[in-house]
Amino acid sequence: MILNQWYSILPSKSIKKNQIVAVRRLNLDLALYRSENGELGCVVDQCSHRGAALSLGKVKGDCIQCPFHALEFDKNGKCTFIPANGKSSTADMTRYNVKKYLVKEANGIIYLWYGDEEKATEYLPFFYDYVDNSYAYSEIEDHWNSHYSRCIENQLDVVHVPFVHYNTIGRGNKTLINGPKVEYENNILRTSANNEVDEGQTPKSPEECTIKKTNLNFMFPNIWMNYITEKIKVIIYFAPVDDENTILYIRFYCKISKMRFINNIIAFFGKFANKIIERQDKKVVITQKPKASSLKSGEKLLVGDGPIIMYRKIREELKSKV
Template structure:
């Protein structure tokens, strides 16, 4: 994983008010809870007293109560009460504190800060310049038994389109890959497919290509967008579970008409298109070995793999950064 990043990990709707939710993310067993004021907390799912799973507990006032001996923890992971000591106790409870992760919400997504708390930034990765409140969206999720880096690279791969998606978005047998052109933006990169039917011509170099109106944008560490048109976009955030599993959350955004109910209906049907296409990808990507990709590897890459290479390079640099 890349340290000191905001990872999109879960839809906000997955943690309702006064609810307790157990998830595994970033190789950690976590429990998320939302108290009656709507404040969101995320702590390691293990009580520091006797090791019980806090996700089996319940909310008690503003705090999460351990199901075993009733210790209570606030959203910051601080132990606020040990019933066995009594309410009159003045003992220092800090030794019972549980590790907490910073969490924030935006655009209906829960983000988790993975890294040093003092380095936490205020900016969450999202496509604010591309998506606003005029859009409506639908969302589905799917589990891929592979590392999140492989899932992301698949969405930056323009070579696979005529083979994996030969009867959907890759129709036309455009197997020759021009470029592709890559541009760097704050926090990520932009690219687009510029493929052609092979009739014996030489592929164009990246410098001779352009970013098309339909383009791909990726922001580190784990959120991607397919800008299909000004009215239609697809977003995926790739929630890392562990080194061999990822949950993909796919959103179809629409503002094709002036009527939100109609747009909502289009988006609802759009999610089934998302499902069809991502399942075509999934069938192949989960077979890749090793599960996680790396900047330095034994793979024999092509010039058309440029976006994947740049993703790996930047990811490697971010992982090395102190």
């Protein structure tokens, strides 16, 4: 994982008021909860007293209460009450505090700050310039037994399209890979497929190619957008569970019609098209070894893997910066 980043980890709608949800993300077992007033809290899912899962407890006001002996913890992980010691107790409870994590919400997504809290930034990564409330969207999720780096690379891979998706988005036997051109600007890595039927011509170099109107965009650390047309986009956030598992949240965005309910219907069906394509990818990506990708993996990459090489380089740089 790259440290000191906001990771998209879960849809906001997954946690209702007064509900606690146990989630594993970024190799951490977390108890995420929402208080009566709608605010989120996130603490380690392990009580400081005798190790029970806090996620099995209850939300009490702004606090989370352990199911075992009912110790209470606030959003800062501070222990606020120990019933066994009685209401009148004035003893210092600092040693019972639990680890808390910074969480924020925007765009219907819960973000978790992974790293040093003092370095947390205001900005939450998202494609704000491309989608807004005028779009309808519909979301599906799927679990992949893969490291999130492999899932992301798959979404930047223009070489696999005519093979893995031969009967869907890759129809037409366009196996020859021109470029692709890759850019990295304002934290967005951008590329576009420029594939052709192989009639014996020499592929164009990345320099001879341009970024097309339909293009692929990736924003560190874990969110991706397929700009299909001005009115249709697909956004995926890849929530890292641990070193071998990722949950993909895939959104189909649409504003083809002036009428919201029609856009809702299109988005609803659009997500099933996404699902067919995503399942084609998953079948192959989960077999990749090693589970995580890396710049020095020894894989024999092709010119057409340019976007993947760029992703690996930037990822490496970001990892070494912290």
